[in-house]
Amino acid sequence: MMIGAGFIFAISLIPFSFVLCCLPQIAGAMLAIHLFTKWYRLTLTYGEGIKLGILTALLGGLAAWVVGVAVMLLFGYQLHVKEVQEMMLKLFSHFNNPAMIDKMKEAFEAQKAQGLTLSQLLIGLVSTVVTSAICGLLGGALGAALFKRGPAKEAGS
């Protein structure tokens, strides 16, 4: 579980990793199940796979969120925000709407000046918990379906 969570955490630190959507979290949950079934030579039920997947994704996602908040509070630097803003401006520039680009730049500046607010912290936490749970659910169920090694445990045992 720790290796899967570490994988999710490590990927989240890479700039532009957000383009991978939920793939790192699903892959991290599947990695945890792959290693668990490999080391203990057993087949997990779907329920157990889901439990392990959700815990792995939550651990990795929350660790990344805590580090992001700590860096913001200590150094006033938001991880990957610069990359996200550059990419947003580049993508929106295709619409040929200079007024919209100016508005976006103003919004980015206002966000930077505002710093980290309590509502942003709460939204970030809720978002991390819900999305990690969904990705862990998917990764856990798919991992249990794909990695079967050895005797299956009885459901509910």
Added chain:
Amino acid sequence: MEKVLTAHASRIAWLIFGFFIIWSGLAVAAALPGGSWLHRLFSPTCHQAPERCYEFMGHPIGLCVRCLFIYLGLALGHPVFARWQLSEKNSLRLLGTAGFLVVADVLLESMGLYDNCKSTRAVTGGLFGFACAWFTLRGLSELSFNPEPKITRHEST
């Protein structure tokens, strides 16, 4: 017992269906004025690139086309698989086909055969979410279904 299990799976399925419909609805609501906090809610697991999102009232929604349809596929798949009994082997075949189509879509687009085709991303993403639903429904039903009656021990004095 089989009937009880099916009824239980059906309840779980409709609960999950409701959750993913609300989740997708929130993504659409992110396009409304004042919905920027909803964009932040979806940002950890979706790149939200505007050119890859559907627009609502002239603004991009909070999820890219593929992510939105994965969630909608998941929502639809749960009640369908609660009613329609599919074997594990066939579910794995369906998942393999859906996964292959997603990978093929990504590869073909990156090779430049077509550019930003939202309909292929919607179909492949939706099918993938639909295929995943069989596994998540089975796991969640297993986790929440406890056929064993609770045993209360009465100490005799």
